[in-house]
Amino acid sequence: MEKNPDWWRGAVIYQIYPRSFQDSNGDGIGDLPGIAARLDHVARLGADAIWISPFFTSPMKDFGYDVSDYRDVDPMFGTLADFDALVARAHDLGIRVMIDLVLSHSSDRHPWFRESRASRDNPRADWYVWADPRPDGTPPTNWLSIFGGSAWAWDARREQYYLHNFLASQPDLNFHNPEVQAALLEATRFWLERGVDGFRLDTINFYFHDKNLRDNPPLPPEERNDRTAPKVNPYNHQMHLFDKSRPENLEFLRKFRSVLAPYGAAAVGEVGDAERGLQIMAEYTSGGDKVQMCYPFELLQPARVSAEALGRTFAQLAAEAPDAWPCWSLSNHDVVRHVTRWNLGPAAVRGWLVLLLSLRGSVCLYQGEELGLPEADVAFEDLQDPYGIEFWPEFKGRDGCRTPMAWRRDDEQAGFTTAARAWLPVAPAHLPLSVAAQEGEAGSLLEFYRAALAWRRAHPILSQGGMGAPTVSGDTFAFTREGPGGSCLFCIFNLGDDPAPLDSPAGSWRDIAGDLGGVAPGTRTLPGWGFAIWAGA
Structure with a gap:
């Protein structure tokens, strides 16, 4: 494809959750060949790029966001050759490819962690965040995991705690160690050499922790919200000053940008911070020497966004970083689909899309959004997401937005798989909204999305x-x-x-x-x- 270092500016990026896009081998799980076979749909929609959620080798405790090999494809999804074929097909269709890099933590089955936990004096002993207990044996800080409980897990081999901001099986890498940074940057180059055009950076503000291991202060009850974690999660009770969003991250992001530059590649970072999200986005995208884009949570929050709240968001952006570049999204793989979350009717869905495409910034669309898929109701016995299992029933987790893509209406599995059952059940309510049901139908939401994306492309002022x-x-x-x-x-x-x-x-x-x-x-x-x-x- 044409080398254009500014291709990301104003781009429409289509997010693909690989487990649920298309199964090509009948095992009930989506895969890379399945994605390649369905890229015509993305091209017809008019997206400029795809973002593929993790497909790396993983024990799948958090469905690929726990990486055990940064340089290979999990056999569940295919092979490196399948990935190369996918990239080639996307580029033939004029679609750029972004992949999800999970740098803040790895799986506990990664060889790095296995070596690190073996002793306190091995070559990778300091590659993860280890700390001695307090005198009474309790964890070294009051930091909490987003998935519930303490962010520290005890390891009997070293008789120390290790930090995990998510599952205990997702230990945090120690970014204060230059060797860790170098290894992760080399993994980044590996994928750039394979032709990827950019990255979505998972939990970009979680890379560094406070070296002095200071406790987080409490957050006053009146300032708590549920924009980073569900309301029932005590994670919302702290002001997260020391476990994430540390100033040292800026220099690492400069190093990361320097790796991208020779390839004309771009990155969009996920900023998970309910108190300072816009400020952090401004810090990470301003100056032209860090990441190009970040997406904040302002349009991903549970409550429908009012005109007044949207006005406050843009006023804050203008005040803190007028040159920052946001990447706006209404839905993704971590939140309830916006049709359900905000209880939107047909006119509201269309209005929000046109608004999204009219704002300054880039845009992320989530698979199935173009069909108007509502959140699926997944029974407890069918849940896969550890987050939902932990906080059920007050919070049902993320499976409801991750169910298989609806391609056909005349098949119980929606054309997603030939297996008798998919990894998550297909929602019966999705079948009449399938691609086949809406294809070529005047007035359908799918055709509206196609028309709206073509309209944005026809008016460069909207993207540039x-x-x-x-x-x-x-x-x-x-x-x-x-x-x-x-x-x-x-x-x-x-x-x-x-x-x-x-x-x-x-x-x-x-x-x-x-x-x-x-x-x-x-x-x-x-x-x-x-x-x-x-x-x-």
């Missing part, structure tokens, strides 16, 4: 232009997009169910979104979830 300060009035959210030569778009969205007044800006305008349902210049009222996007005439 600047953005004026938004204004909020009741449920309406309005802003301008600004391009070269004084070109300008006026964008206004009604984020409520009831009609809202549309105060037209001065000047002469022409409608550019009428084919998507946008209202024309001169209109005085926006319907519920309506929008207008006008170009200066």
Whole structure:
């Protein structure tokens, strides 16, 4: 593909959860050949790139986010040759390939950890975060795991605790050790040499911990929220000052960017921080020497985002880092699908998509989002996710957004697998929303997504232009997009169910979104979830 170091700027990235996209060998689990066979769908949708969640060798305690070999494909998903074929097919279709790098922690079955835990004086003894207990035998700090309980696990071999911000089987690597950084950067080069165009960096702000092992202070009850962890998780009770988001991370990200540069590759980081997410995104993407993009959790939170809240988000962005580059998303593999999470009707789903495509930044779409798939209701006995099993029933985990992709409506397995049963059950409610059911159907959500992505591509100002300060009035959210030569778009969205007044800006305008349902210049009222996007005439 064409070498363009700025390909990521304004790109639409389609996230693929490999276990659930397409099974090619009848074992009930999606795989790399299955992804390659379905890339025509992504190309027809109009996405610029795919992001593939982890497919590395793994014991699958956290479904690939526990890596035991950074340089190989788990046999469940195929082989390195299958990955190479996938990259070649994607590039033939004009689609760039991003893969998920999980650098903050590995599996406890990784050879590095097996060696590290063997003794206190082996060559990799300091590759993970080890600490002695307090005098009373308790963990060295009060840090908590996102998956519940203490973030420290006792190891009898070393008679020390090791840090795990997630499962106990996911020990944290010690980024204060230069050898660890060098090994991870070499793993990054391995995939760049195989032709990948970029990376999604899992838990990018978890790389470093406080070397002095200071306790986190409590977070006042009135400041707690559930944007990083479920409400029932005590993780929300702390101000996470010392277990993550440490300043040393900036220098590592500069090193990481220098590895990407010769390949024209890009990275988008996941910022998991409920208190300082936008500030961290600003730090990590500003200056042109760290990662190109981060995605914050502002549009992934449980409560539907109001126009007022969206206005506050952009005001904070403008104040803290006007040159930061966000990557916006409404759904992913870790949150309840937004159709269900926000209880959105058809008009609201369409309105949110057009808004997402109109904001300054890049965009991530999650597989099945283009079909309007609701969250699947997975019975407890069918759960796979350890997070949901731990906090059931108040929090049902992430399986409901990870069920198999719906390709066909005339098959109980939705065309995903020839097996009698998929790794997670196919939701019966997804069958009438399948690709086959919506393909070529005027008015279907799939065709709307295709039209909306083509519309964004036809107006480069949406992906490349600047953005004026938004204004909020009741449920309406309005802003301008600004391009070269004084070109300008006026964008206004009604984020409520009831009609809202549309105060037209001065000047002469022409409608550019009428084919998507946008209202024309001169209109005085926006319907519920309506929008207008006008170009200066």
